[in-house]
Amino acid sequence: MILSVTASVLAQWLHGALVLALAPLLAGVLAMAGARLRGRRMPSVLDPWREIWRRCRQRPVLATTAGPVTRAAPYVAAASTWLALLLVPGFALGMALAPVGDVLLILGLLGLSRAAAALAEMDAGTAEGGIRASGRLAVGAFAAPVLLLCLLVLVMLAGSSNLDAIAGFIHETPPSPHVPLALTAAALLAVALAGALGVAGDDGVPAEASGRHLALWRLEGSMRLLLWLCLPAALFLPWGLVPADAGPLAWLLGMAAWLAKLAVLGGLLAVLRGRGFPARRPQFLGAALLLAALAAALMFVSAGLA
Amino acid sequence: MLLILALMLAGCCALMLPAALRLWAVLRLAAAALMAGFAVLGALALLAPEAEPLALPLGPPWAAALVGLDAVSAWFLAPLGALGCFSALLLRPATRTELLAFPPLLLGLVLAAVAADGFTLVLGLLLAAVAAWAALPERRAARLMLGFALTGGLCLMAGFALMSAGAGSLGFAALRASPPEGWMAAAVLVLALLGAAALGGLAPLHGWVAGALSAAPAQVAPLLAGALPVLALLAALRLVLELSGPAQPSWWGLAPLLLGGFAVLIGGFRALVEDGLRGVLGGAVTAGLGLFALGLGLALLFRGSDMDVPAALALAGALLAGAHLLLGVGLLALALSVVQMQAGPVAGARLDALGGLAHNMPLAAGAALVAALSIAALPPFAGFAALWLLTQALLAAWRTQQALYQFAALGTLIMLGLGMGLLAMAMVRLWGMVFLGRPRSPRVAGAEDAPGPARAALLFPALALLGLGALPPLAMALMQGAVEQLLGGAAPASILGLAAGDAGARYLVLPVLAVMAGLMALLWWVARRRAPKGLAEAPLWQGGFIAPPPHMPFGDPSTQVSAEGFAAPVLAVLGGPLGGYEARVLAAPPGSVAAARFESRWRDPFTRALVRLTSLRHQASLWAERGRLPAPRAALRVGFLALLALLALLVIAERP
Numbered sequence: 001m002i003l004s005v006t007a008s009v010l011a012q013w014l015h016g017a018l019v020l021a022l023a024p025l026l027a028g029v030l031a032m033a034g035a036r037l038r039g040r041r042m043p044s045v046l047d048p049w050r051e052i053w054r055r056c057r058q059r060p061v062l063a064t065t066a067g068p069v070t071r072a073a074p075y076v077a078a079a080s081t082w083l084a085l086l087l088v089p090g091f092a093l094g095m096a097l098a099p100v101g102d103v104l105l106i107l108g109l110l111g112l113s114r115a116a117a118a119l120a121e122m123d124a125g126t127a128e129g130g131i132r133a134s135g136r137l138a139v140g141a142f143a144a145p146v147l148l149l150c151l152l153v154l155v156m157l158a159g160s161s162n163l164d165a166i167a168g169f170i171h172e173t174p175p176s177p178h179v180p181l182a183l184t185a186a187a188l189l190a191v192a193l194a195g196a197l198g199v200a201g202d203d204g205v206p207a208e209a210s211g212r213h214l215a216l217w218r219l220e221g222s223m224r225l226l227l228w229l230c231l232p233a234a235l236f237l238p239w240g241l242v243p244a245d246a247g248p249l250a251w252l253l254g255m256a257a258w259l260a261k262l263a264v265l266g267g268l269l270a271v272l273r274g275r276g277f278p279a280r281r282p283q284f285l286g287a288a289l290l291l292a293a294l295a296a297a298l299m300f301v302s303a304g305l306a
Numbered sequence: 307m308l309l310i311l312a313l314m315l316a317g318c319c320a321l322m323l324p325a326a327l328r329l330w331a332v333l334r335l336a337a338a339a340l341m342a343g344f345a346v347l348g349a350l351a352l353l354a355p356e357a358e359p360l361a362l363p364l365g366p367p368w369a370a371a372l373v374g375l376d377a378v379s380a381w382f383l384a385p386l387g388a389l390g391c392f393s394a395l396l397l398r399p400a401t402r403t404e405l406l407a408f409p410p411l412l413l414g415l416v417l418a419a420v421a422a423d424g425f426t427l428v429l430g431l432l433l434a435a436v437a438a439w440a441a442l443p444e445r446r447a448a449r450l451m452l453g454f455a456l457t458g459g460l461c462l463m464a465g466f467a468l469m470s471a472g473a474g475s476l477g478f479a480a481l482r483a484s485p486p487e488g489w490m491a492a493a494v495l496v497l498a499l500l501g502a503a504a505l506g507g508l509a510p511l512h513g514w515v516a517g518a519l520s521a522a523p524a525q526v527a528p529l530l531a532g533a534l535p536v537l538a539l540l541a542a543l544r545l546v547l548e549l550s551g552p553a554q555p556s557w558w559g560l561a562p563l564l565l566g567g568f569a570v571l572i573g574g575f576r577a578l579v580e581d582g583l584r585g586v587l588g589g590a591v592t593a594g595l596g597l598f599a600l601g602l603g604l605a606l607l608f609r610g611s612d613m614d615v616p617a618a619l620a621l622a623g624a625l626l627a628g629a630h631l632l633l634g635v636g637l638l639a640l641a642l643s644v645v646q647m648q649a650g651p652v653a654g655a656r657l658d659a660l661g662g663l664a665h666n667m668p669l670a671a672g673a674a675l676v677a678a679l680s681i682a683a684l685p686p687f688a689g690f691a692a693l694w695l696l697t698q699a700l701l702a703a704w705r706t707q708q709a710l711y712q713f714a715a716l717g718t719l720i721m722l723g724l725g726m727g728l729l730a731m732a733m734v735r736l737w738g739m740v741f742l743g744r745p746r747s748p749r750v751a752g753a754e755d756a757p758g759p760a761r762a763a764l765l766f767p768a769l770a771l772l773g774l775g776a777l778p779p780l781a782m783a784l785m786q787g788a789v790e791q792l793l794g795g796a797a798p799a800s801i802l803g804l805a806a807g808d809a810g811a812r813y814l815v816l817p818v819l820a821v822m823a824g825l826m827a828l829l830w831w832v833a834r835r836r837a838p839k840g841l842a843e844a845p846l847w848q849g850g851f852i853a854p855p856p857h858m859p860f861g862d863p864s865t866q867v868s869a870e871g872f873a874a875p876v877l878a879v880l881g882g883p884l885g886g887y888e889a890r891v892l893a894a895p896p897g898s899v900a901a902a903r904f905e906s907r908w909r910d911p912f913t914r915a916l917v918r919l920t921s922l923r924h925q926a927s928l929w930a931e932r933g934r935l936p937a938p939r940a941a942l943r944v945g946f947l948a949l950l951a952l953l954a955l956l957v958i959a960e961r962p
Contacts, residue, residue, distance in 0.1 A: 056836045063846040065744050067664050071841075075833075079825040083818070100818060102811040104694055108685040111730060115684060118734050122867075125662065125743030128849045130867025137734055138875035141727030148697070148723040152716070155701045162811040211841075212833040293716065300704065300712045 007245040012096035019085045023222035024048035033270035052215045060211030063124040073120035074216035077113040081223045084109040088230045091254030094244040098164035120206045142285040143191045149292035153184045156299045171238035183295035185236040190288035192228040233261040308360040321409035337394035345387030351380035352784045359422035374422035377787030383419045385632040392763040393528040407441035418537040424466030424476040432459040444521035451518040458505030465497035485551030498545040506538030509572035513913030516588035524643035532636030535595045536628045556610025563603030567718035569596025574728030575884045581869040583642045583655045586736050597627040604699045615798045616702040622801050623695030634680045637767040641674035649753035657739045657869040664741040667755040671741040673764040678737045682730035688775040694813045698806035735872045746863035886911045
């Protein structure tokens with residue numbers, strides 16, 4: 001009992017440290033892959049980390065019209081995205097925070113960090129900041145019903161909205177073609193891509209941020225990217241997840257599988273990003289909504305026939 | 307306890323004296339103290355509810371007005387008293403009519419909350435509505451409100467009258483003993499919903515809300531926004547859930563469920579497209595009321611299907627949403643009232659005239675931020691707990707095994723998600739445009755923070771809302787009696803711990819708060835450790851706009867985002883279908899050097915349709931010039947196809 005609790009806490013700490021280290025690395029890998037696909041010289045994978053480190057040593061410069069929101073928002077946003085990431089199983093199931101890991105809570109935490117980013121954009125009072133805040137919030141609003149419908153399908157399958165329980169359920173069912181699940185995966189992937197791809201000219205960081213605030217925003221942006229890859233990986237590619245109390249050797253196997261899954265999804269993202277894929281986001285999200293609604297309707301019908 | 311209640315109700319009547327003498331400071335103090343007393347009474351009654359009602363020496367001897375402090379009354383009386391106390395603190399010197407209208411408003415609201423018979427309940431609601439009508443300086447908005455309120459009151463009264471036909475009395479105990487059956491039950495359902503929707507402002511009968519709120523004086527707006535809608539829906543809750551008994555069919559839940567989802571969507575959209583402060587507030591009211599109605603519908607649906615745990619979950623969500631409407635939306639209304647008192651015209655302050663108030667009004671900014679984030683249903687605030695409960699119940703609706711309910715829940719889920727997303731965007735826009743950025747007018751630049759008593763009216767409700775968000779299990783424990791009374795049985799233990807059933811997910815607030823605080827401290831420590839101390843300040847980079855002219859010392863307001871511009875990404879997609887939004891760019895004629903102009907307008911299509919429907923002249927002209935029907939639009943055709951597909955799916959699913 002005590003051993004398994006210790007193991008789950010250890011796994012959670014390891015997971016937290018790993019996502020923190022991996023997030024900027026993933027951003028670096030994506031930048032490298034993007035440059036390779038365009039036939040340019042590749043930047044170093046470590047570049048995002050180096051930048052975060054460098055920015056941390058700079059004194060932030062605030063506009064005279066900016067206030068406490070600019071100073072507090074990066075900490076709130078980074079902490080809530082990080083917490084959301086802690087709740088998504090990476091290499092192990094049943095980590096210490098698993099009972100807390102409700103999908104609705106994760107969506108709420110993402111909303112909180114999005115709201116903090118939007119308020120930070122609006123703080124100084126530039127025209128550009130307001131427009132960027134509005135665009136980011138609108139994507140969130142259009143994505144919300146899709147995510148809820150995806151959750152509905154998963155709840156119908158697994159009987160709970162706890163992410164750990166859903167991942168565990170899909171992990172234990174033998175892989176077989178399941179049409180609603182595939183449709184849900186497509187819808188969720190569409191939302192994830194819309195969230196991860198970013199608008200042209202907007203790297204997801206408040207334009208006015210500088211110094212350690214900018215470092216935190218960069219970290220937050222890369223963690224959000226990682227989250228949008230981890231979530232589909234945990235839900236729809238649950239193979240290789242190990243129990244948290246299985247021991248360090250099993251953890252290593254789980255980590256290898258996790259990295260492989262992230263590589264597959266990240267490669268997909270890099271290719272799509274190279275093609276400038278979702279130019280018309282509301283329509284893109286509308287199609288995702290249609291897919292998710294179809295998946296839920298199919299689930300109803302199959303439950304009615306069974 | 308009931309005797310004290312009766313004495314305090316008499317005290318409410320006595321408030322008319324200082325109002326008539328225009329002693330506004332006395333009225334402020336007395337009303338605030340009295341309403342605080344009601345809040346304490348409500349809190350006490352939550353711990354020890356009184357089952358037996360007390361007959362007031364009012365009305366005919368065979369049907370005296372009854373008041374009681376059962377668990378449901380107490381659950382609403384406690385926050386209502388608090389909201390009344392805080393809005394009384396905003397009283398300022400005013401006309402005699404405005405002062406005279408305030409005590410009856412409070413009395414009506416309290417009566418509606420503690421009523422133990424149908425007549426007193428409707429009387430209280432109508433008294434409050436008429437008092438609000440008298441307090442509104444803008445007659446057109448006031449007339450519209452009164453029209454809706456009278457219609458709603460009439461419907462509710464008719465519902466109670468139908469119920470009492472079998473019972474012979476209007477008292478709740480007698481009504482509970484003889485639940486309605488057959489067509490009478492269906493009529494009660496329709497009348498209750500119609501009455502509550504018209505009186506409370508549930509979409510699509512929300513046409514009066516924005517106008518009435520925009521015109522309301524500072525101390526009336528919080529009550530009109532937070533209290534009246536909740537109590538109107540409380541009447542429907544009493545009628546269809548408590549008094550009609552548990553034997554009613556589950557399809558009763560469909561109408562409130564779909565209406566509620568629709569109201570969330572429309573409320574979120576309205577909050578985003580309105581450009582007045584109070585208009586945005588009106589959208590939040592409609593959306594909050596939608597959440598309440600949605601929970602009521604789900605509770606009915608599950609109770610009819612004998613599913614106790616989801617029914618309790620939905621009802622707990624509905625009650626929490628109701629309390630949040632009183633406290634959260636009420637707090638936002640209080641903060642906006644203070645902003646309008648200090649920085650703009652009390653009636654009709656617009657987002658495009660404000661900005662940068664966080665520097666001058668930190669207390670109002672903090673209170674409004676707590677309220678806005680809570681209304682936007684972001685964790686760890688109270689609004690999120692209510693939304694969590696309701697969404698969990700909605701996600702369990704597929705277990706009813708009936709295709710009709712499943713598809714209704716699916717549609718509601720889409721409307722709920724989109725509506726809450728839009729509402730969150732609207733709340734961020736509201737707070738950001740009012741409190742962040744640069745001042746958009748000179749008066750705003752010189753505004754000062756809330757004066758003396760108004761500070762208390764911001765600080766305490768903000769603390770209460772934060773507490774409610776951090777300790778929802780406590781709220782669940784206090785609400786247990788109300789849930790048991792309404793559902794007529796023991797409440798399942800799982801709702802106490804905010805769990806969706808025994809095997810389902812849980813919302814654990816305190817661990818989330820603890821981990822979040824730990825992560826923030828860690829980030830702060832790491833970021834600060836290497837960084838040089840302090841911050842540098844620099845003038846704002848205006849994004850390439852030319853320097854403002856000398857008569858604009860605070861910069862050019864048009865170089866910041868406007869209210870409509872912020873909503874543009876949503877208006878481009880949803881503006882047409884939901885709000886009749888039209889925008890066009892009028893280019894200057896060839897050869898002219900004038901700038902192009904951007905024109906836009908929107909009208910609420912639902913209110914417009916309602917006005918047309920009820921306008922005799924318009925109907926007569928329609929009959930007179932009825933020609934051939936216009937060709938259906940593409941959207942209609944697509945909708946028809948979708949409907950056919952849905953019907954086909956229903957047929958497949960219902961096949962034995």
